[in-house]
Every structure is written in C-alpha cells, then in structure tokens.
Amino acid sequence: MIRSRSPRPLLNLVVTALMLAASLAASPRPTVAAPKVETYKLTNGMDVVVIPDHRAPVVTHMIWYRVGAADEPKGVSGIAHFLEHLMFKSTDKIPMGEFSKIVAKLGGQDNAFTGQDVTSYFQRIAKEKLRTVMEMEADRMVNLRLTEKEVLTERDVIIEERRSRIENNPNAILDEQMDAALYTNHPYGIPVIGWQEEMAKLSQKDALDFYKRYYAPNNAILVVAGDVTGAEVEALAAEIYGKVPANPATLRDPRPQEPAPRAARRVMLSDPRAGKASLHRDYVVPSYTTAAPGEAEAIDLMMKVAADGATSRLYRALVVEQGVASSAGGGYDGAALDGGKLSFYAVAADDVPLDKIESAMDAVLSDIAKNGVTEKELERAKNSYTAEYIYENDNQSNLARRYGWGLATGRTIEQIETWPEAIGKVTADEVKKAAQTYLDIRRSVTGILTPTPATADAGAARPAPAAPLPANRS
C-alpha cells in the first residue's frame, strides 16, 4: 500500500490506487471557494472533520491514526506498515480478504497508506453507502482477527513489496541509506517499510501488540469530505464510531529527538542499474509542526525558488545555463511531527563528473544563503503556492488529505486554513535568513549514485554484494 511521510512533495509517494492517482492529476481550474469545514469531538475522544462538497453525490471517508513507523518499538521496523496490510484481512463480520471487495461491490474504491507519523485508511464511495463503510471501518478498528497463517502469508507480500520498491531501485536504496545517515538518533532514519532483516521476523504478536496499543477512537481522526452536512456526519459518527470504547493508554510516546547536527555526511552507492550518475543532497530542518511561527513558510518559499520546477534557480543553472545536468530539482518535506527535510537532486548530463555538478549546486545554494531571493521570485513563489492551495480546494480527496495529515501531525485547523495568509506574510529577509540558517552543510547528507564505482568509492571495494553480519549467536 502507499507509504510516505508527507503529502508534498509527492516525489516519494507511491500511489497504488487508481482513485488517488486520478485525484492527484486534478486539472487546474479557476478559483474555488475555501470549504466550510466543521469539526467535532466524540465523547470517546475521536476527532471528526467534515468537509461539505455538494457537487457530486459521493463522499471520501478517511480514518487517520496518530501513529506511524516512527512509533515502532526498537527492532520491529515495518510493523506499522505491516499492520496496515493486515487491516484488510478479517473481523467477525468481514470474511477473510473481503474488505476491499465489499467496497468495490458497493461501487467504491479504497486504500490505505503508512508514513513515519500517520497511518490512514480511506474509501471513496456513493454518499448513501457512507454508513456501510463507516461501520466496516469502526469494526476493524478494534475487532481485527489475525491467524498465524494469514500473518505469514502477508509477510511474504510486504517483503516482496520491499523487493520491488526498494531493492529493485537504486534511487530508493540510496534514499534509505541517506536517511539512515541524516538521522543519527531519530527514528525517521529507519525506513517506513522496514529493514529487510527485521521484516522477516515480524510476528502475529508484533502486529497485535501494535494494533492494541494504537488503534482506538481517541487516537484517530475521522475526515469525511463530500455530499454530506456536518450534522449528518456528526450523527452517523456518534452512532457508529461513538460506541467504540476509548483506550486511555493509546497516545504515542515522544520519539528520540535528533541532536544538533554538527558534521556533514556523504553516502556513496554504486549500482550497475543506476543509469546516469546522480547527486543528491538532504538537509535536516524544522517541520511546520516544530518550526517557529513563519519559519516553515519561509523555508517552503525558499525551496520553491531554489528547486521547484524548470524555472527554479537550480534547474536554470545546472540544466539550462551550464548544461551539466539533464534534470535537477528538489523540495521541502515539511508536513511532519518531529522535523522536516530538504531534498535536492541533479542527474548528470552525459559524462559530466559529479563533483562538477556538486560545485554548481553548492554555488546556487550559497548564493541564495548569501544574497537571498528577489522580490519578484518571492512574489511568484507565493502566487504559485496560493494557486496550488486553491486548486486543491477543488479536489475532495486532496482536501480530506490536507486536513487529516495536518491534524495527525500536530497542526490545528486554523493553521491549516490560514496557510495561504502565512505564506503571504513571509518577507524576502525571512527567506534569506531561512536559507542562511538551514542550508548549512553540517545539517546535510550528500548522496552519490553511480552506475560503476566512483573514485570516492576507491579502496578495497569488491564487486560482490556485502555479506550481512552474522546474527548474534549469544
């Protein structure tokens, strides 16, 4: 299923359901009025968000659990995502593997995804079937049945998912290794899908422990967008989800935090499947949830100017003007509970050496840190973000996702809704200050991906895969 840490940039978000894939390709339209969102809290602590949208008789029903891969116990990496898969197995009411088939028979589509901070389940369906999917979702919130056999079968599925998504993709392997080097202490350094060696040992007990600990109405946010009113949803939710008992022990613990970054890091990966050599650079920075007021917005705008698309500084310098890269870009992964990440990349043009590309990238970033961005660039970036935000208002699934993800990572409705205003207030000086503060090489890891060993990989390297360490025999 889908796994990611953040809704924007979507570079790393792999969408497996037709529904969401279609929704992401929403065509730009003229300005759409902001939705009139209503929120409630049920007596058992469950948050409810209703986003009325009466243009078509359909609804998007989403449950967001405030738990993700970064909340996994030590040595049990992948269990959050594994449980997400297992949630499609059975309950007393739903026969084995029938959940999605029932939704499909009702004319709907469903899926789920797991990130570092959130786990979400959703259906898009005709409005008169809302009660049915709510009942199904409320049922599997606490009544999941797992047999040892189902668990073992599904474990093979997630291991195959890892094989196809990570092991078959040198960029994904590098990304995993860069995260492991970027985070020296925080669990964001552990892949959402899990380390292969730990996935192979995930058990029925691991899944049930995680389920019982974190799946409860008081750890969940219900988001319903579509052809409904707030009153309708409140009544339905109170009736259906309201009878699920709260679990007082369900809130997640604080995660180990990242110490102040102090040394630049590099990761070199050689893989014959790599294609063109490429350069990658990530920086650990605050997220919207952890930043001082206005700071995340400044970072966001800085990244828009620096690296987003063909008009960005990076693309123009490396691809258009110097011709050292065939593509280049980057983004800000800022929708996270504990901290955000900047990512830059450039793919080498022809046989341009990566150190030349790195110098060119560093020059672009140094210039922004030293001289800031122009008023014109800033204005264009603000307009672009504001337009994106408004376009997103037009898309039911994206809207539901905006509120669910924001709330599940510690933001308030007000913060979510006043984002365009907050973006509008950012000054060029604030952007420059953000660049100066956060484009600090000590916060960074640089990734080098080459189809054959690069000079930086010299030494006693061998062509064969590195043998794993033997397991501790004691």
Add this chain to the structure above:
Amino acid sequence: MIRSRSPRPLLNLVVTALMLAASLAASPRPTVAAPKVETYKLTNGMDVVVIPDHRAPVVTHMIWYRVGAADEPKGVSGIAHFLEHLMFKSTDKIPMGEFSKIVAKLGGQDNAFTGQDVTSYFQRIAKEKLRTVMEMEADRMVNLRLTEKEVLTERDVIIEERRSRIENNPNAILDEQMDAALYTNHPYGIPVIGWQEEMAKLSQKDALDFYKRYYAPNNAILVVAGDVTGAEVEALAAEIYGKVPANPATLRDPRPQEPAPRAARRVMLSDPRAGKASLHRDYVVPSYTTAAPGEAEAIDLMMKVAADGATSRLYRALVVEQGVASSAGGGYDGAALDGGKLSFYAVAADDVPLDKIESAMDAVLSDIAKNGVTEKELERAKNSYTAEYIYENDNQSNLARRYGWGLATGRTIEQIETWPEAIGKVTADEVKKAAQTYLDIRRSVTGILTPTPATADAGAARPAPAAPLPANRS
C-alpha cells in the same frame, strides 16, 4: 567514570582511577603460567569466577552486569552510565557518597565503567577486606537509595563529563558522528555517555527503572582475582551474594541488528581546535561473539599486520616511506556482543592534503585484501599476540577484566582460555579472506577532521554552530 566498549584497543578507553591506569602499564616480564581459574554458579543464578594469584595478599573484586548502553530504552541515552555514577550514592547501610571513601579507608581503590555491552564495578584491596567489599557491593546491587536532589546533582556531573570528554575534543566528536553514520540501526551508533539533549532530561525514574530491570545476581558475574582459593570465594559469595534474590525478568532483550551494509559513508567535521588534519576510517565487521569460528582471530591478526604500531603496513607506508602522515595506525574492537569494528587513522604531515593520504591508506588496504600478508608477518603477529596474552597473565586486574568482559559479552571460559591456540591456527589464506571480505568500502565510514572547512565541506556552510532543531511542540 570509565566508559568503553572493548578492552582492546584501549585507544578509546579513558581510565580515571589510579589503580587501573597503573595496571595497564604492566611491565613485560618473562612467561607467566596461565592462571587456574575456577567457576561456579550460585543458586540464584550468579556466575562466579575465581582467579587465584598468591604473589601478594591483595584481591581484585569485580562485578560485571550483563547490561550496557546498547540496552537503554529509546530516547534515554546515557542512563546506563548515569546509573553507574549513581551507584556510588547511598543505601540504608552506606551514607551518601561514602562508598569510595570507605574503600579508601580500608586501604583499597575502586572504580567502575560502562560500555555498550557491560557495566562493571571493581575494588582492589587487601585480602582480609574482601568480605567487606563484597557486602557493600551486594548491598548496592538491590538497595540503592536515590533522592531527586542527588539525581539532579549527579546529572550535572555527567553533563560536565560529556563537555570535557566529548565537546572539548574534536576527535571525540568525530568519533561519535562516525559511529552514528556507521550504525544505521544498531544502538552502537548512540554514544555510551548519551546525547547531550537526552542526558539533560534523565530522571530519577529513568535510573530506577533501569536499575530494577537489570541489576540482579542472575544478570551479574562476580570475578575475584588474587590471594584467595576457589573454595574460600565460593563460600563467601554463597553467603553474601547468595541471599540476594534473583529477578526472573532481568535478562536483556536482543538489540536491533545492523542491516547488511551497502553504501560507503563519509563524515566531515571542521573544528578550529582540530590541530593537524586527520583521516579516519571505520568498518563494521563481526565480533568475537558473532564471527564464525576462527574468523575474528583472522581479522585480529590482519589488523595487527595492517595497522598496529610502527612496524605495521600502514605506518611504514604513510609515515616512514611516503612521509604523508605524521602518525597512522588502527585496531580491532572485537570484544562485543553484537558486532565489531575496525578503525584506522592517519594524521596529516605538514600540509599534505587528506585525499593524498586517503589514496595511500586505500592502497595499503587494497594490497592486503588482494595479496594477503606474508607468512613472516603472520608469524610475528601471532607471536606478538601470544606474548601479550601471557604478559597479561601477570596482571591481576587485566586478568579479571579478561574473564569478566569475555563472559559478559557472550564468550565461554574455554573460548577465553584457548584464544592463543585459536590465534595460532589461523592461516595466511584465512587472513587474506578476512581482509577481502571485511575491508569492503560499503562497510565503512570515512571521517575527515580539519581545522578549517575542507573543500569537501563546501557549499552554504556558515562558521557559527548549527542551531539545534526545536523540540517537537506537539
């Protein structure tokens, strides 16, 4: 107090007590017969090792707990070492801060240290005082008293210890950053002393939880070396430690293991206090506990030839022949529960650039991986290790440490005692195979320490210290 992960090499072991400092400087003597060691298990599960040595009327009394920093809960780094400090506070019988004073009044010396895998407390004292120190040690095994005030006061002490030992030492900072990059999943990547930010939050409850979980006779090894017989110690230990009840829940859990290494890493640290620029390279490899039979011995011998002392390949090539380094060396940290580490370093001569030194180091390592070592080198390395082992037999503290550390990291008495024979059996082919397998750049992190930003540190670096990430505000 002293903290380390391994008894050899001692590079990273800081010894604060006169006793151990003196013992480490044991003068070479003619061959000393191997000790006749006796072992028992008390009915409460406590292991007892007695090493008779009747040359002087003194004893070394050590307690080894099978717990270390790598067993700490998530986000509570430093608690193992902090608890070690707090063990010198008070019990109902020992007034606040009097433990070491009582030992000193009895004419003895005492200290303690914490590593990733072990925590050890020891006294060296006249033989007729053995009963007294045993009683004191058995008392604080389960009767420790901690007030909130003592805990807060001592927390300032460990934070100051971190400041003086790590923050004031660019090499120590680099070492910490290299470990963080070398271990992508295993807690060996977290410093024994703890991350500053987490140390500042350690509480009385954290200390007591760790104490109650891990301090019990069935998780401890008693080692007594000196002017005693096995029968004497057995009777005393049964009387004094035997009455301490076992704790069935005390055994440590397996730690998260390291995935197969797949990407070479680099860490660049600039620090104006660094002095001469230096190059460092660590490889993650098996330990004596995790390696296949004979493999750790082959690694050990390879490292002796490659990097130990002025006759080593590395020193001769870099310092003597090419003159690119003012010093160079390395060692194998193989006495660990879950995995070992190779470490190499070279300090730049004059203004020789580090990339030139790195090429020279890589050439030395590549040559060993490709061509192995000569029979003559192997023989000399074996003789040297055997001699060191025999010399160590002459030193009571080192002997006690050899058995305690070995047992606490999962080795058997037989493995500890037949080490010279196992070393003797290693062939040149096995050394070459070890070099080929483990001097694999993908297993490594390379550390670059420069007094001013090196070219590899280019980019948007700023001179000011990197600001820490704000804590999660949710």
